[in-house]
Amino acid sequence: MDAKGSAAKLIRRYSKRAVSGSGQKVRVISLEDSRAVASRSGLTPLQVEIICLENGVVPMRYLRNMGTVGMEGQLKLLRSTVAVCGAGGLGGTVIELLARQGVGHLVIIDNGRFVENNLNRQIMSGEDVLRRSKVKVAAGRVGRINSAVVVKALSAYIDNSSVDGLLKGSDLVVDALDSLATRLLVEAACRRLKVPFVHGAIAGFSGQVMTVLPGDKGLASIYGRGPGQDAHGLETITGNPPTTPAVIAAWEVQEVVKLITGTGTLVRNRLLFLDFADGSLEEISLL
């Protein structure tokens, strides 16, 4: 019997009955047993989780995901690769949520290190990791949250010469950047690579979200054309408090989940504009 077959046999032996959050009866496997299967079969934790779901067994950590994405959706998530450009305010929360959601492969790109003024909002930052590489800290945190997730931590600068190489192989890309010029570069690369681009940006108590598929007008419809123009926005006045990046990042991750699992309606060709001070959510059609 091959490794996959023996893993499936072990998974069936270890699995137990449980009830999902939506009341559905399912078979589950604990983290401890899943690790034992990986150890005995020589497979990676991610491979084991995929085999579990292929055999109708839910890794316990995903039990509360079943009511929204189901086993098929969770399988698609585990088989996906998502690139996160930026591991700061938006990126930290995006990475955290993607790991908890169970996206199998994360590519984290940022060339920065944590500094004190990150502590108010960047969820990966902490007093103990000041001056450390953001991507290395993020990779470590993902490992503690979900050791099945395979992380590629790239401490790299995104520019014209590097962008395609950094993003190649990813199924979709999340914008957690703080520069318009770099956003436009990444969006253009996503068009070339024919992958979706999930945009988010924040300033003060406000933020915006939009998903761009290859062929959509995309960021040009919000910012106009011309990389390098208008390098900064209102955030140079308002700063960024703790809450705004958390909310916008969560919405971006929801777009990722919808893209991968094929559920729901994408925020596409329209800009969602949230203002928490005003308590308002506006939709600006871009068609």
Added chain:
Amino acid sequence: MAAVNIRFVGPWRLYLGVERFTLQADTVEDALDQVEAAYGPRYHERLLKGGIAEKRRIAGDSNVLVNRVHIRQLADHSLKDGDNLDIIPRFVGG
């Protein structure tokens, strides 16, 4: 002169104390100059309260759409009756 509908989006409403109004203008530039003349002082006041002495234009910190199209993508900046001009604060923070 065309009657143009102006809409401030998001924090502009809190900063400037107005959401929608109509003005008479022939071109986008004319409309934005009028917006600056009418509401620019409130923006500067807000900036000064935040310790920012730098003079900034509302349009300079915004993405401006005419009938859902960014003004940089418009070949013709002339306006006609009923045109909708959205002034959206520009964010690039992450």
